Amino acid sequence: MKMKTKGTDKKLIIGISSRALFDLSESHSIFEDKGEEAFSQYQIDHENEVLKPGMAFSLVKKLLHLNTLLDKPLIEIVLISRNSADTGLRIFNSIQHYKLKIERAVFTRGKSPYQYLSAFGASLFLSADRNDVCQALQAGCAAAAILPGKAFQSETEELRIAFDGDAVLFSDEAEKIYQAEGLLAFQTAEQKAASTPLPGGPFKNFLAALHALQKLFPAQDCPIRTALVTARSAPSHERVIRTLRAWDIRVDEALFLGGLDKGKFLKSFGADFFFDDQKAFCESASAYTAAAHVPYGVKNN
Numbered sequence: 001m002k003m004k005t006k007g008t009d010k011k012l013i014i015g016i017s018s019r020a021l022f023d024l025s026e027s028h029s030i031f032e033d034k035g036e037e038a039f040s041q042y043q044i045d046h047e048n049e050v051l052k053p054g055m056a057f058s059l060v061k062k063l064l065h066l067n068t069l070l071d072k073p074l075i076e077i078v079l080i081s082r083n084s085a086d087t088g089l090r091i092f093n094s095i096q097h098y099k100l101k102i103e104r105a106v107f108t109r110g111k112s113p114y115q116y117l118s119a120f121g122a123s124l125f126l127s128a129d130r131n132d133v134c135q136a137l138q139a140g141c142a143a144a145a146i147l148p149g150k151a152f153q154s155e156t157e158e159l160r161i162a163f164d165g166d167a168v169l170f171s172d173e174a175e176k177i178y179q180a181e182g183l184l185a186f187q188t189a190e191q192k193a194a195s196t197p198l199p200g201g202p203f204k205n206f207l208a209a210l211h212a213l214q215k216l217f218p219a220q221d222c223p224i225r226t227a228l229v230t231a232r233s234a235p236s237h238e239r240v241i242r243t244l245r246a247w248d249i250r251v252d253e254a255l256f257l258g259g260l261d262k263g264k265f266l267k268s269f270g271a272d273f274f275f276d277d278q279k280a281f282c283e284s285a286s287a288y289t290a291a292a293h294v295p296y297g298v299k300n301n
Contacts, residue, residue, distance in 0.1 A: 050098075160227070
Protein backbone atom coordinates (compact mmCIF):
# COMPACT_ATOMS: atom_id res chain seq x y z
CA MET A 1 0.00 0.00 0.00
CA LYS A 2 1.32 3.43 -0.94
CA MET A 3 1.56 6.18 1.67
CA LYS A 4 -0.81 9.09 1.23
CA THR A 5 0.93 12.43 0.77
CA LYS A 6 -1.76 14.28 2.74
CA GLY A 7 -2.39 16.91 0.10
CA THR A 8 1.16 18.25 0.04
CA ASP A 9 2.50 19.35 -3.33
CA LYS A 10 5.95 20.44 -2.13
CA LYS A 11 8.66 18.40 -3.82
CA LEU A 12 12.19 17.68 -2.70
CA ILE A 13 14.26 18.69 -5.72
CA ILE A 14 17.91 17.70 -5.94
CA GLY A 15 20.38 18.87 -8.58
CA ILE A 16 23.18 16.49 -9.44
CA SER A 17 26.11 16.80 -11.79
CA SER A 18 26.95 14.10 -14.32
CA ARG A 19 30.30 13.39 -12.59
CA ALA A 20 28.50 12.83 -9.29
CA LEU A 21 25.96 10.47 -10.82
CA PHE A 22 28.31 8.48 -13.06
CA ASP A 23 31.98 7.52 -13.17
CA LEU A 24 33.38 9.94 -15.75
CA SER A 25 36.98 9.75 -14.57
CA GLU A 26 38.29 8.47 -17.92
CA SER A 27 36.62 11.13 -20.07
CA HIS A 28 37.41 13.86 -17.53
CA SER A 29 41.10 12.93 -17.75
CA ILE A 30 40.87 13.42 -21.52
CA PHE A 31 39.29 16.83 -20.94
CA GLU A 32 42.09 17.87 -18.58
CA ASP A 33 44.90 16.48 -20.75
CA LYS A 34 43.68 17.22 -24.28
CA GLY A 35 40.95 19.84 -23.97
CA GLU A 36 37.26 20.27 -24.74
CA GLU A 37 37.33 19.20 -28.38
CA ALA A 38 38.98 15.85 -27.63
CA PHE A 39 36.62 15.31 -24.70
CA SER A 40 33.57 16.01 -26.86
CA GLN A 41 34.68 13.66 -29.59
CA TYR A 42 35.40 10.92 -27.03
CA GLN A 43 31.91 11.23 -25.54
CA ILE A 44 30.28 11.14 -28.97
CA ASP A 45 32.35 8.12 -30.03
CA HIS A 46 31.35 6.29 -26.83
CA GLU A 47 27.80 7.57 -26.40
CA ASN A 48 26.31 4.07 -26.65
CA GLU A 49 28.63 2.71 -23.95
CA VAL A 50 26.91 2.67 -20.57
CA LEU A 51 28.70 4.57 -17.84
CA LYS A 52 29.45 2.92 -14.50
CA PRO A 53 27.71 4.27 -11.38
CA GLY A 54 29.33 7.23 -9.66
CA MET A 55 29.55 8.13 -5.98
CA ALA A 56 26.01 9.53 -5.76
CA PHE A 57 24.35 6.84 -7.89
CA SER A 58 23.11 4.75 -4.97
CA LEU A 59 21.77 7.85 -3.19
CA VAL A 60 19.85 8.90 -6.30
CA LYS A 61 18.47 5.40 -6.82
CA LYS A 62 17.21 5.22 -3.23
CA LEU A 63 15.68 8.69 -3.38
CA LEU A 64 13.79 7.84 -6.56
CA HIS A 65 12.66 4.56 -5.01
CA LEU A 66 10.85 6.56 -2.30
CA ASN A 67 8.48 7.86 -4.99
CA THR A 68 7.25 4.30 -5.58
CA LEU A 69 6.14 4.16 -1.92
CA LEU A 70 4.00 7.32 -2.17
CA ASP A 71 0.69 7.92 -3.88
CA LYS A 72 2.33 10.69 -5.90
CA PRO A 73 6.02 11.48 -6.52
CA LEU A 74 7.51 14.06 -4.15
CA ILE A 75 11.19 13.68 -5.08
CA GLU A 76 12.73 14.91 -8.29
CA ILE A 77 16.31 14.59 -9.50
CA VAL A 78 17.51 17.17 -12.03
CA LEU A 79 20.72 16.70 -14.01
CA ILE A 80 22.81 19.89 -13.76
CA SER A 81 25.80 19.46 -16.05
CA ARG A 82 28.73 21.38 -17.50
CA ASN A 83 28.54 19.09 -20.56
CA SER A 84 27.08 20.31 -23.81
CA ALA A 85 23.75 18.87 -24.92
CA ASP A 86 25.66 16.97 -27.63
CA THR A 87 28.07 15.25 -25.25
CA GLY A 88 25.29 14.89 -22.67
CA LEU A 89 23.59 12.30 -24.84
CA ARG A 90 25.84 9.62 -23.33
CA ILE A 91 24.65 10.68 -19.86
CA PHE A 92 21.00 10.32 -20.81
CA ASN A 93 21.62 6.98 -22.52
CA SER A 94 23.10 5.73 -19.25
CA ILE A 95 20.18 7.17 -17.25
CA GLN A 96 17.79 5.25 -19.47
CA HIS A 97 19.86 2.07 -19.18
CA TYR A 98 19.59 2.12 -15.38
CA LYS A 99 15.89 3.10 -15.57
CA LEU A 100 16.39 6.21 -13.46
CA LYS A 101 13.40 8.51 -13.68
CA ILE A 102 15.34 11.69 -14.43
CA GLU A 103 13.56 13.85 -16.98
CA ARG A 104 14.86 17.40 -16.55
CA ALA A 105 18.38 18.58 -17.30
CA VAL A 106 20.54 21.65 -17.86
CA PHE A 107 23.67 21.51 -20.03
CA THR A 108 25.88 24.61 -19.89
CA ARG A 109 28.93 23.63 -21.99
CA GLY A 110 31.65 24.45 -19.51
CA LYS A 111 29.95 27.29 -17.64
CA SER A 112 28.98 27.02 -13.99
CA PRO A 113 25.34 25.88 -13.81
CA TYR A 114 24.64 26.95 -10.20
CA GLN A 115 22.31 29.81 -11.20
CA TYR A 116 19.68 27.31 -12.41
CA LEU A 117 19.31 25.71 -8.96
CA SER A 118 17.02 28.45 -7.64
CA ALA A 119 14.94 28.36 -10.82
CA PHE A 120 14.28 24.66 -10.22
CA GLY A 121 13.73 25.23 -6.49
CA ALA A 122 16.50 22.78 -5.60
CA SER A 123 17.13 21.94 -1.94
CA LEU A 124 20.46 20.21 -2.58
CA PHE A 125 23.21 20.24 -5.20
CA LEU A 126 25.84 17.51 -5.48
CA SER A 127 28.81 18.00 -7.76
CA ALA A 128 32.42 16.96 -8.25
CA ASP A 129 33.32 20.60 -9.00
CA ARG A 130 34.21 22.52 -5.84
CA ASN A 131 33.82 25.94 -7.47
CA ASP A 132 30.26 25.15 -8.53
CA VAL A 133 29.50 23.92 -5.02
CA CYS A 134 30.88 27.11 -3.44
CA GLN A 135 28.78 29.27 -5.75
CA ALA A 136 25.67 27.23 -4.95
CA LEU A 137 26.30 27.64 -1.21
CA GLN A 138 26.73 31.39 -1.62
CA ALA A 139 23.41 31.45 -3.47
CA GLY A 140 21.70 29.79 -0.49
CA CYS A 141 21.41 26.19 -1.70
CA ALA A 142 22.75 23.27 0.33
CA ALA A 143 25.64 21.92 -1.72
CA ALA A 144 28.57 19.56 -1.33
CA ALA A 145 31.57 18.40 -3.34
CA ILE A 146 31.64 14.63 -3.71
CA LEU A 147 34.95 12.95 -2.97
CA PRO A 148 36.21 10.55 -5.63
CA GLY A 149 36.42 6.87 -4.85
CA LYS A 150 34.80 3.52 -5.45
CA ALA A 151 31.02 3.79 -5.73
CA PHE A 152 29.17 2.10 -2.88
CA GLN A 153 26.16 -0.12 -3.59
CA SER A 154 23.93 -0.63 -0.56
CA GLU A 155 22.19 -3.96 -0.05
CA THR A 156 19.05 -2.40 1.46
CA GLU A 157 16.43 -0.01 0.11
CA GLU A 158 16.40 2.06 3.31
CA LEU A 159 18.02 5.46 2.82
CA ARG A 160 20.51 6.40 5.54
CA ILE A 161 22.06 9.89 5.54
CA ALA A 162 24.48 11.25 8.15
CA PHE A 163 25.34 14.89 8.82
CA ASP A 164 28.01 16.71 10.74
CA GLY A 165 26.68 19.45 13.01
CA ASP A 166 28.56 22.76 13.11
CA ALA A 167 28.85 24.48 9.69
CA VAL A 168 26.59 21.83 8.14
CA LEU A 169 23.26 21.53 9.99
CA PHE A 170 24.11 24.47 12.23
CA SER A 171 25.94 27.73 11.58
CA ASP A 172 29.65 28.00 12.33
CA GLU A 173 28.94 30.38 15.25
CA ALA A 174 30.28 27.97 17.88
CA GLU A 175 33.10 26.72 15.64
CA LYS A 176 34.46 30.27 15.39
CA ILE A 177 34.88 30.38 19.17
CA TYR A 178 36.61 27.00 19.15
CA GLN A 179 39.03 28.05 16.43
CA ALA A 180 39.81 31.41 18.01
CA GLU A 181 39.91 30.53 21.73
CA GLY A 182 40.14 26.76 22.10
CA LEU A 183 38.10 23.88 23.51
CA LEU A 184 37.53 25.23 27.03
CA ALA A 185 36.19 28.56 25.77
CA PHE A 186 33.98 26.70 23.30
CA GLN A 187 32.50 24.44 25.99
CA THR A 188 31.99 27.36 28.38
CA ALA A 189 30.21 29.40 25.71
CA GLU A 190 28.00 26.47 24.72
CA GLN A 191 26.99 25.78 28.32
CA LYS A 192 26.01 29.42 28.80
CA ALA A 193 24.00 29.37 25.56
CA ALA A 194 22.53 25.89 26.09
CA SER A 195 18.95 27.19 25.96
CA THR A 196 19.54 29.38 22.91
CA PRO A 197 19.00 27.54 19.60
CA LEU A 198 21.90 27.62 17.19
CA PRO A 199 21.33 29.44 13.89
CA GLY A 200 20.73 27.14 10.96
CA GLY A 201 23.54 26.05 8.68
CA PRO A 202 23.43 25.36 4.94
CA PHE A 203 21.87 21.89 5.36
CA LYS A 204 19.12 22.78 7.84
CA ASN A 205 16.44 23.04 5.14
CA PHE A 206 17.51 19.80 3.48
CA LEU A 207 17.24 17.96 6.82
CA ALA A 208 13.82 19.58 7.35
CA ALA A 209 12.71 18.34 3.92
CA LEU A 210 13.83 14.79 4.77
CA HIS A 211 12.00 15.03 8.09
CA ALA A 212 8.82 16.09 6.27
CA LEU A 213 9.11 12.99 4.09
CA GLN A 214 9.70 10.80 7.14
CA LYS A 215 6.45 12.01 8.68
CA LEU A 216 4.52 10.53 5.75
CA PHE A 217 5.49 7.03 6.91
CA PRO A 218 4.80 5.10 10.12
CA ALA A 219 7.67 5.72 12.55
CA GLN A 220 8.36 2.00 12.91
CA ASP A 221 8.44 1.42 9.14
CA CYS A 222 10.11 4.54 7.71
CA PRO A 223 12.43 4.03 4.71
CA ILE A 224 14.54 7.09 5.65
CA ARG A 225 16.91 7.24 8.61
CA THR A 226 19.08 10.21 9.58
CA ALA A 227 21.99 10.66 11.96
CA LEU A 228 23.92 13.54 13.46
CA VAL A 229 27.59 12.54 13.69
CA THR A 230 29.51 15.28 15.46
CA ALA A 231 32.87 15.80 17.12
CA ARG A 232 31.05 17.52 19.98
CA SER A 233 30.83 15.81 23.37
CA ALA A 234 29.24 16.59 26.74
CA PRO A 235 28.67 19.27 27.94
CA SER A 236 28.29 20.88 24.48
CA HIS A 237 25.66 18.29 23.48
CA GLU A 238 22.76 20.05 25.22
CA ARG A 239 22.55 23.05 22.90
CA VAL A 240 22.42 20.77 19.87
CA ILE A 241 19.56 18.72 21.29
CA ARG A 242 17.62 21.83 22.28
CA THR A 243 18.24 23.37 18.86
CA LEU A 244 16.74 20.40 17.01
CA ARG A 245 13.82 20.44 19.45
CA ALA A 246 13.24 24.15 18.78
CA TRP A 247 13.31 23.49 15.02
CA ASP A 248 10.82 20.62 15.49
CA ILE A 249 13.14 18.40 13.46
CA ARG A 250 14.16 14.94 14.55
CA VAL A 251 17.25 12.96 13.80
CA ASP A 252 16.98 9.23 14.36
CA GLU A 253 20.45 8.82 15.81
CA ALA A 254 22.88 11.29 17.40
CA LEU A 255 26.54 10.44 17.91
CA PHE A 256 28.61 12.79 20.08
CA LEU A 257 32.11 11.46 19.44
CA GLY A 258 34.35 13.94 21.25
CA GLY A 259 36.84 14.09 18.38
CA LEU A 260 36.99 10.36 17.59
CA ASP A 261 37.38 9.35 13.95
CA LYS A 262 33.93 9.19 12.37
CA GLY A 263 34.51 6.54 9.73
CA LYS A 264 33.87 3.37 11.73
CA PHE A 265 30.81 4.90 13.37
CA LEU A 266 29.38 5.73 9.94
CA LYS A 267 29.97 2.11 8.97
CA SER A 268 28.07 0.98 12.08
CA PHE A 269 25.21 3.33 11.20
CA GLY A 270 25.20 1.98 7.64
CA ALA A 271 25.37 5.44 6.08
CA ASP A 272 24.68 5.76 2.36
CA PHE A 273 25.99 9.33 2.41
CA PHE A 274 27.82 11.64 4.81
CA PHE A 275 28.19 15.44 4.77
CA ASP A 276 30.94 17.26 6.70
CA ASP A 277 32.58 20.69 6.50
CA GLN A 278 36.05 19.27 7.24
CA LYS A 279 37.62 17.55 4.29
CA ALA A 280 39.83 15.36 6.50
CA PHE A 281 36.74 13.82 8.10
CA CYS A 282 35.23 13.27 4.64
CA GLU A 283 38.38 11.52 3.45
CA SER A 284 38.37 9.27 6.51
CA ALA A 285 34.67 8.51 6.04
CA SER A 286 35.08 7.73 2.33
CA ALA A 287 36.54 4.32 3.19
CA TYR A 288 33.13 3.33 4.56
CA THR A 289 30.53 5.43 2.74
CA ALA A 290 30.06 8.00 0.01
CA ALA A 291 31.15 11.33 1.47
CA ALA A 292 30.84 14.94 0.38
CA HIS A 293 32.66 18.03 1.58
CA VAL A 294 30.65 21.14 2.48
CA PRO A 295 33.08 24.05 1.90
CA TYR A 296 31.34 26.38 4.32
CA GLY A 297 32.24 28.21 7.52
CA VAL A 298 35.37 29.30 9.32
CA LYS A 299 37.27 26.09 8.54
CA ASN A 300 36.94 26.77 4.81
CA ASN A 301 37.45 30.54 4.65
